[in-house]
Amino acid sequence: MVAVTTRTPLIAGNWKMNLDHLQAVAFVQKLHWALKDAKHEFDAVDVSVFPPFTDIRSVQTLIDADKIPFGLGAQDLSAHDSGAYTGEISGAFLKRLDVAQVIIGHSERREYHSESDELVAAKVKAALKHGLVPVVCVGETAEDLEKHGASAVPVGQLEVALDGVASTAEIVVAYEPVWAIGSGQAATPDQAQEVCATLRDVVRAKLGDDAAARTRILYGGSVKAANIASFMRQPDVDGALVGGASLLVDEFAAIIRFQKHVGV
Incomplete structure (x- = not known):
């Protein structure tokens, strides 16, 4: 019998290569204040921030000291535990910093660093080995979309x-149509739902019904306060992986508060 699972929405902010450690601390403080001032229900929506590696210790110290209810994530990790891998970061190191989640297979890593599906799979295993929740990113380019349709490439990647x-x-899946990232042109809610539902079917086929029921699937690609509610109305969209808008306190706070400001 399949367990009935209620998936808590997750709004994740991927800062990419933005904000130094001092700016990061100020940003987290301001975001927390903005949400508190708006009487946000922190138990209703999970919030995670994914700062650059150089910011993680500062943000972790602030979150712990002020008991800020944000999850802390990293933007990548190595497939290796340790060794002669200059510039890479072990999952063991991240775990010691109380990092809970790690983005794996982001389209920018796949494109600019030539990360293959096989390397992404190795990183997923490395994250799980060290008790980190992998946020597995999948998605198609405009060329993929035209040639294969919306689901084929992300399904294969997942x-x-x-x-x-x-x-x-425990895993999180993030569907990020590459053609929508930073373009200002998001996928339609129906497009996002169709692909996210198909990705849930992949989780079901690979990991079983219970895993499919509990796994959160996020949409990412030109997410903003003005469109987040339309995505969150979809039954298989459990949150958002937010890029540029996650660097704007008021905008990101409004995205997090999608349940209030649009009556969802």
Whole structure:
């Protein structure tokens, strides 16, 4: 029998290569104040921030000291635990900094650093080994969309990423149509729902019904306060991976508060 699972929405802010450690601390403080002033219900929506590596310690110290209810994530990790891998960051190091989640397979890593599906899969296993929740990014380019349709490429990417993953593992999937990222032109809610539903079917096929029921699937790509509610009305969209808008305190706070400002 499949367990009935209520998935808490997750709004994740990927800062990319923005904000130094001092700016990061100020931003987290301002975001927390903005949400408190607006009487945000922190238990209703999970919030995670993914700062650059150099900011993580400062943000972690602030979150712990002020008991700020934000999750802390990293933007990448190495497939290796340790060794002669200059410039890479081990999952073991991230875990010691109380990092809870890590983005894996972001389209910018795939494009600019030539990360293959197989490397992404290795990083997923490394994250799980060290008790980190992988946020597995999948998505198609405009060329992929025209040639294969919206689901084919992300489905293939996710199938490889989940190879060998235990059915009990906690993962997050982020569908990010590459053609929408930073373009100002988001996918339609119906497009997002169609692909996210198909990705949930992949999780079901690879990990089972319970995993499919509990796994959160996010949409990412030109997300803003003006369109977040339309995505969150979709049954298989459980949150958003937000890029540029996550660097604007008021805008990101409004995205997080989608339930209030649009009556969802």
